[in-house]
Amino acid sequence: MSSVRGGAPPRRAAGRPPARRPGRRVHPLVRIARAWPALLVVLGIAVALSWDTDRRDEPPVAGRCTVTDTAITLTTAQAANAATIAAVARVRGLSDRATVIALATALQESRLRNLDYGDRDSLGLFQQRPSQGWGSPEQVQDPVYSAGKFFDGLVEVRGWETGRLTEVAQSVQRSGFPEAYQQHEPVAQAVTDALLSDVPGRLSCTYSPPDATGPVDDRAAAVATVAGRELGLITTPLPEGVVRLDGGGWAAAKWAVAHAERLQLAEVRLAGWAWTPGDGWAESAAAGPQLTVTLAT
Template sequence: MSENRDSRPRRRRPLRAAVGLLVLLAVIGYFAVQRASNGGGGAPYCTARMYTGDYDGSSVSYEISPEQAANAATIAAVGVAKGLPDRAVTIALATAMQESALRNLDHGDRDSLGLFQQRPSMGWGTPDQIRDPVYSAGIFYDHLVDVPGYSRLPLTVAAQKVQRSGFPQAYAKHEPDATVLTAAFGGDGTLECGGPEPTGPGDPAKVRSEMVRIFGEDGTHTIPLQTGLGGQTGQAGRDSVVGKNGPEAEVTLVEKANGGEPAMRRSRAMAYWAVANAKELGISRVSFSLRAWIAGQARGQWQQKGGTGAKDGDGDPHNASPGEVRIFMAR
């Protein structure tokens, strides 16, 4: 018996390993081509970038899925809308990265739910409220600002005073990536999202209502904001904006004049929130600060554009004036 068993041909394990490696490389190559195809119209992905050099353009980046980017953008936008510093946004993002990996979970330990794994039984709100990213981020910040000197505390200490986690040191490992996300959404960084152009029409009324819900409306909150729908704003040259697939609906947001850096910070948060939510909301283009992000083009990167009517922008009716964020959806 043993002699027959020994006389069998040996398995060619090195050959199998080589074949397995080739298959793996082929899969990786396929997804790389998908991401790069169609100028950014392949598989969806988002990259947050924080610039680290003054003049050389050096940066650090953090890559996440569109779902994660949308949730991170909402967390950051709520903090910016409340006028909180970058440190508060970083603490909130690192907490959500640890608790849910930036996914709006419908489950967790005991009755924990949502981005921050907040518990209805502990007074954080109803299950529906907790699963609303705007609400859950808002109530996290409300508890955070009640922590004396939170901005000077180590991130783990500040987060733990809000969360009461059984693993408080776990928050620390997310601080570097949370810092990159904070710079992308509220600082001098950028958010780039590649992936295909929306196949269906977006709903400008929904986009408008979400923006107002996060940032407030003129006269109702501490964040003055004017909003309008394309074709109804009464602004010259904006009633017939046409995109690649036909007429586009538009939501225009204009910060109050002379708002300084706080107003610009809000505008950046609005623009990048729109990019992060483009896949879900059917947004095809965002114009902001002489730049444009166009779904399915330039591998998801922002492109330099002229201001409204500027010669270098060929008078493109999609271009934004200073202080504007213009969001377009194909109808």
């Protein structure tokens, strides 16, 4: 049986109205404190929209990715990391909810940046600690590996698909700030929807391609290797810097767009649509049913 600390409240005389306490002015700081839970959500979204502004030792990044019908803007590096997380989840056959939880976690831990520093020995997208058995420093800074380790832990959490996001993420991460993950759910959901949607324009990126370096056939072979590893697809380098991703659908096409700056892609084509770094997505009669990417030359 539960008890009430301090005993039962005193009774007042029958028929006597309760005494009214004199009005007190509430200090503005108290009002802010009471509103803090709601403010956290707003601040979380604001932080997510300015991921690239607080790392003083990194040069400004020209490339940007946007999520249609939202105010969300990512750097191309952050979009690439998000796309890799989503790809790892899909290769493992996990639901979209797994991607949402993982993205919200990475937003809190690193703002979707593959960090080479952190609290104590924490590293990478999920700030995993090699000393706690997550893997070697090199492994936890590999987005494919680190996302896989996160999902290894996620699927062991009972009820993870329906549980409250911050509690599920905390079960994997064991953070000192267990409630912090929840504030990132709206952004994580929007980015997941954009990455996995069958609508091409939901995610688009722009960047200024640098002068390409190295033989295009060698670079195409490297792109094929990266795409095959992350997407789990058969990839075929073709002449003139083209790579075919057999069986790749729109999620794979979004992955390619998100990684376009990293891989120096000049075009992504699929099912009557083409993406270019200057113009984004547009309908294209030249885009056939097979997903292809073309390298900048």
